[in-house]
Amino acid sequence: MSKVLMKGNEAIAEAAIRAGCLNYFAYPITPQSEVAEYLSWRMTEVNGVFLQGESEVAVSYMIFGAAGAGVRVFTTSSSPGISLMSEGISYLCGAQLPAVFVNIMRGGPGLGGILPSQADYNQATRGVGHGDCRLLVMAPASVQEAAEMVMMAFPLAEKYRNPVMLLGDGLIGQMMEPVEFPDHLKSEPSNKDSWATNGIDHRNGTTRNLVRSLFLDPEALNNNNLMLRAKYERMKAEEVRFEAYNTEGDYQVLIVSYGTMSRVCKTAINALKGQGVEVGLIRPQTLFPFPDVAIREAAAKPSCRTVLSIEMSMGQMVDDVERCLHGVRPVEWYGKCGGEVPTPEEIIDLVKASV
Amino acid sequence: MQSEVMFAGFGGQGIMLIGKILAHAAMEEGYEVAWIPSYGPEMRGGTAYCMVVIGDQPIGSPIIKNPSHLVAMNRPSLQKFVSTIKSGGVVMINSSLIPDDVQRNDVDVLKLPVVEIATDTGSSKAANIVALAAFVARSKLVPLETLKRCIEEEFQSRPKLIPLNMKAMEAGVAAANK
CATH class of the missing domain: 3.40.50.920 (Rossmann fold)
Known part of the structure; x- marks a missing residue:
């Protein structure tokens, strides 16, 4: 495919489809609403699902449900919207479900403004949700890189069974630059049988997959956190770019x-x-x-x-x-x-x- | 080498579109390009501007204090940006809406009544294409043939509009060369 001139937001949307992600749930917010605008028609072309949630909180649990079912899923939002999604993101980390979150940052705190900002750095890298949860956070500096990172994000989320965040500022979303899309990926997570609640019969096995982040037994919860910590340490060893x-x-x-x-x-x-x-x-x-x-x-x-x-x-x-x-x-x-x-x-x- | 073009006017004048067409044409010519919009809480009738950056090296800062060229489609745009334009640049002025003269002698001023020119070719709505074509004819940033192809491509989904815009383009080029 040759180069096309696209807005960062549109390139992110198209890249997700080319990454085999056919499930998008979102709630509009400037400066990233073009993602939803683009996918509102593009998803129908590829028989995918675009559903606008009633709020960002709801969206984060639509993501949870779809990820639990073993399909590629993503959402996009901007700073205040990500704050609302943070509860669901923590649940995804706790339940070890893969998904991709895109934050096209605007100024804060509070409603702030709609112009570019990088003020969600701490939120993305430290405290995107309660509990000991971490996201793998990628930061593009061009439209081309935004598209490439979206396509990398899905396999990485699946490799670690953990949400991945693409953190861009408003200009990355709004700017138009030439972009050349990498090849399509396979449209299903190859390791989904290890977590997806898609029915035992399909897996020819006997162990139930249980999606949960509730561990009332302190030892079990500590073990879950140790497992998460080991993943975050592995990210530090293998994913630095x-x-x-x-x-x-x-x-x-x-x-x-x-x-x-x-x-x-x-x-x-x-x-x-x-x-x-x-x-x-x-x-x-x-x-x-x-x-x-x-x-x-x-x-x-x-x-x-x-x-x-x-x-x-x-x-x-x-x-x-x-x-x-x-x-x-x-x-x-x-x-x-x-x-x-x-x-x-x-x-x-x-x-x-x-x- | 890098050139930056500021397109500025009212929301609804098609400012973003002509910036995009120029960026597209430059991309087709093999240049590195970036199109950077203003995206404040804008509406029809408000101010709108975009910057097109064209270079032979990867484009660094999308924030440009002193652009090479200006296409001013309304009076506030000219007043706001004319002093920022680099010496030697083209300043294209829509004289249909801007009565002012430019108080600088180190820039190449092109004053054209683009709304009247567009009206004569069929529709005042094509004033933006007249301005773009005139600007490109004067600045020679991209070949006119490539620009023509990109205008056609832009209106591909509404082919009825292509002849009108082709006429507008020709009229813009002719006016600039007069």
């Missing part, structure tokens, strides 16, 4: 930035290069697991004096950057939220002030 930019040579400053913000940083880095100032960039493509080692190694380069965490939030990812540096280099945060994206000029001034 990042991009290193301009890190081959020496640089005085290392920037850590993701999503749209990282593109602004790249433009600034290219301009600074022309002025004789070298700046490296690590762009996490997974936010959980976080690229601890890559950032630590890039920051430990002898020429590197300082590390900047640049994000469209009031300082959230900076905690992860500090955590993985163990005090090896000073870390500063820079950011804006509310819908304004820092410009390349601002980043250039910031870097110059710190060297």
Whole structure:
């Protein structure tokens, strides 16, 4: 297939279908409503299901039900909507069900605004639901990458029997860029017999699959949490993804930035290069697991004096950057939220002030 | 090399559409492209603008402070953006709605009554296509043949509208070359 020009939201929708996901439940919210708009007609073409829930809470349990039945399922929302879904997400983690959640972030807290933001970093990587639950969180920086990550997200969710979140800012959803879709995936989770409540007869076995997150026996609950923890540790070992930019040579400053913000940083880095100032960039493509080692190694380069965490939030990812540096280099945060994206000029001034 | 074009006007003037057509044409020419809309709480009659970025390298920042070119379809757009345009850029002005002159001599100003031109070709609704064609004829960002193909493709689902838009395109090119 050749390149087509598409909005990020539409590309996410199309990629899900190409990933074999024929079940989409959602409740509209700016800036991601185009996903639902697109799938409202596209799902009928592929004999899939698009059902608008009466609320995001309801949607999260539609996801729970479909995932429990062993089919690929996903939803999309934006910040306040994800807050409402957080209960269901925790239940999915507890019951070890795979599903994909897309959060096209807008400014908060509360209803906030509708413009791009990255202020749900902590929610996505730390506290998307109650209990010891984690999501594998992927952060695209282009429309092409959003499509590719959606297609990766379904198999990953199934590999870990855990929800995966795609975390994009409003611009990733609203921007149009050329996109080329990878090949179709098979339309059924290959390992669904290990959890799906699709009837014993179909599995030719005798063990019942039971979908539940309730473990009243403390030992059983502790065991469930140990099992979850082992999965999250395995994600840290196997699923870290990042991009290193301009890190081959020496640089005085290392920037850590993701999503749209990282593109602004790249433009600034290219301009600074022309002025004789070298700046490296690590762009996490997974936010959980976080690229601890890559950032630590890039920051430990002898020429590197300082590390900047640049994000469209009031300082959230900076905690992860500090955590993985163990005090090896000073870390500063820079950011804006509310819908304004820092410009390349601002980043250039910031870097110059710190060297 | 990278060029950025700001398309700006009222909601309902087809601003987003002409930005998309230019981005499509540039993509067909093998360029890297990005189309970035304003997506505030907008409505018909409100302000609408989009930025089209065309480059030969992967596009970095989608946030552009100083675009290369401007297509201003209404007065507030011209007033808001004309001072931000880089020296040497094309400033295309819809003089049907904008009486002002540009107080800069370092940009290439193209003033055309695109609404009247479109009305003469069949419908005032094609004013956006007139403006796009005139802008492309002047800025030469993409070949006119490619632009034509992309306009046709855009109206594929409503083929009745293709002849009108083809005429609008030709009229826009002719007006720019006058």
